[in-house]
Amino acid sequence: MILFIDPYNLKCMRRVILLLLITPLAAFAQDDLLGELEKGTKPEVEYTFATFKGTRLGNGHTVETKNAGALEFIFQHRFGPVSGGAYELFGLDQADVRLGLDYGITDNLSVSISRNSVDKTMDGYFKYKALRQSSGAKTFPVTITALAGMAYKLSPKDFEEGSGLENVDRLSYTGQLLIARKFSTNFSFQLMPTFIHKNMVEFNEVNDQFALGVGGRTKLSKSVALTFEYYHNFNLPDNDDTEALLEDPSFYLRYNSLTFGIDIETGGHVFQLLLTNAIGLTERAFITETRDDFFAGDIHLGFNVTRTFQLKKSK
Amino acid sequence: MLTLLLSPSNIRRIQILPMIIFKKLLFLSYLFISAQSYSQQRFFAEKAIVSFFSDAVVEDISATNEKVTSIFDAVSGEVAYLMNIKDFQFPNKLMQVHFNEKYMESEKYPKSSFQGKISGFSLNATGKQDVKASGKLTIHGVTKNIEAPGTVEVNGNRLTVKSKFTVKLLDYNIKVPQIVWQNIAQQVEVTVDFVYRPL
Numbered sequence: 295m296i297l298f299i300d301p302y303n304l305k306c307m308r309r310v311i312l313l314l315l316i317t318p319l320a321a322f323a324q325d326d327l328l329g330e331l332e333k334g335t336k337p338e339v340e341y342t343f344a345t346f347k348g349t350r351l352g353n354g355h356t357v358e359t360k361n362a363g364a365l366e367f368i369f370q371h372r373f374g375p376v377s378g379g380a381y382e383l384f385g386l387d388q389a390d391v392r393l394g395l396d397y398g399i400t401d402n403l404s405v406s407i408s409r410n411s412v413d414k415t416m417d418g419y420f421k422y423k424a425l426r427q428s429s430g431a432k433t434f435p436v437t438i439t440a441l442a443g444m445a446y447k448l449s450p451k452d453f454e455e456g457s458g459l460e461n462v463d464r465l466s467y468t469g470q471l472l473i474a475r476k477f478s479t480n481f482s483f484q485l486m487p488t489f490i491h492k493n494m495v496e497f498n499e500v501n502d503q504f505a506l507g508v509g510g511r512t513k514l515s516k517s518v519a520l521t522f523e524y525y526h527n528f529n530l531p532d533n534d535d536t537e538a539l540l541e542d543p544s545f546y547l548r549y550n551s552l553t554f555g556i557d558i559e560t561g562g563h564v565f566q567l568l569l570t571n572a573i574g575l576t577e578r579a580f581i582t583e584t585r586d587d588f589f590a591g592d593i594h595l596g597f598n599v600t601r602t603f604q605l606k607k608s609k
Numbered sequence: 610m611l612t613l614l615l616s617p618s619n620i621r622r623i624q625i626l627p628m629i630i631f632k633k634l635l636f637l638s639y640l641f642i643s644a645q646s647y648s649q650q651r652f653f654a655e656k657a658i659v660s661f662f663s664d665a666v667v668e669d670i671s672a673t674n675e676k677v678t679s680i681f682d683a684v685s686g687e688v689a690y691l692m693n694i695k696d697f698q699f700p701n702k703l704m705q706v707h708f709n710e711k712y713m714e715s716e717k718y719p720k721s722s723f724q725g726k727i728s729g730f731s732l733n734a735t736g737k738q739d740v741k742a743s744g745k746l747t748i749h750g751v752t753k754n755i756e757a758p759g760t761v762e763v764n765g766n767r768l769t770v771k772s773k774f775t776v777k778l779l780d781y782n783i784k785v786p787q788i789v790w791q792n793i794a795q796q797v798e799v800t801v802d803f804v805y806r807p808l
Contacts, residue, residue, distance in 0.1 A: 327680045327689035328724040334678060335691070344710040361702035479716055516711040562703060607700040
């Protein structure tokens with residue numbers, strides 16, 4: 295081998311040696327296996343999750359639906375007005391209750407049935423998550439859920455004979471779109487355009503009523519969030535006119551419902567503590583028939599408690 | 610042998626030919642070796658499942674991620690895997706939401722990975738071989754050096770790698786809120802089950 299060494303061969307040798315030296319370096323650069331895996335990952339559609347803690351924001355809904363096979367038992371309480379003072383133990387002496395069951399038929403479609411003590415109302419609805427907020431391979435700015443519900447008033451027990459009222463007059467219908475965006479891990483905002491039709495109304499009301507709800511939540515910690523919800527009813531009767539017509543108008547006065555709350559989530563439970571001027575818990579009741587004025591101090595303490603049971607295991 | 614041909618006049622001509630052959634052979638063999646190291650020493654996971662189990666007072670929690678990607682270099686023993694936290698599937702979907710939202714914060718830390726080395730195995734051995742993996746495990750944005758026992762089994766051109774190890778939540782800064790502490794164990798058992806084929 296020694297004999298190969300002359301100036302020309304030396305040059306060749308150098309090239310070979312250089313090649314030999316460089317190639318392993320190049321191979322080494324590619325050797326970071328994790329880097330290779332990271333390069334290989336394709337962008338996926340990232341669906342936003344947990345826009346809200348529960349299916350309820352305050353009195354009304356959030357965009358969230360139950361997952362397939364999950365049954366949620368919801369227990370809601372609204373106490374009397376805090377303005378009742380010590381004699382009424384700041385409202386705690388009275389309470390209205392709503393007991394409900396929500397079931398996830400699919401991850402996006404829920405069905406519910408419930409009973410509310412206000413007007414002894416039975417109500418049921420379908421709730422369908424139509425579009426989901428996403429980022430990544432496909433971007434969509436908001437989550438949109440549609441709600442279609444119906445409520446039946448059992449009270450009064452019997453209509454007076456000759457009043458001309460029939461069973462169908464006890465019914466009311468709700469159509470609602472829930473549009474929410476989770477701006478960050480800690481802040482979500484929701485708009486709720488709502489249409490309510492009541493078959494029977496008081497003299498100062500109209501049958502078809504439109505409302506726009508706004509609401510949101512901000513997280514204080516991983517398990518605790520502050521919430522607010524406001525429904526503005528565009529067809530609310532004028533309280534001044536009503537007062538001018540009647541001596542005791544309290545039953546006929548109408549206000550928009552406003553709610554502030556705290557969500558506390560512990561595993562399968564969500565506890566929501568609320569301050570609100572509404573006591574009814576169906577859309578008809580709290581959007582069109584809120585009789586208390588939040589700003590006059592007629593605020594009710596309330597809570598929603600949910601417990602979710604996974605009936606069918608998802609794969 | 611070339612010494613016989615050594616005369617100052619033809620030495621150069623004679624020397625060039627073997628040099629060229631030598632150089633070409635060297636280069637070709639080098640290319641061949643490099644190519645081989647990519648085709649037969651690198652293994653890509655065709656099935657890669659990472660699951661975990663935690664046994665707690667109130668309820669057992671288990672979840673499985675079947676969308677893991679992994680590469681294994683049989684010569685150097687280097688191995689890496691990568692996964693999205695969101696791809697862990699729970700039997701209970703509500704738990705899945707809480708896992709992502711409250712514990713793993715998967716919007717902030719979307720991925721978990723391992724990069725390290727498997728030592729103590731031979732590609733030519735038959736049956737299950739006990740091996741040791743050591744390297745860097747990243748969970749919840751925290752990277753820790755770990756060591757885990759496991760097995761490697763060669764079946765034809767397939768390689769099966771299995772391992773089981775314990776992850777302490779506090780090591781990775783995963784905080785379980787006080788209010789549900791009974792529900793979730795402070796450590797989970799992670800099971801890794803990979804089947805590799807040559808790349």
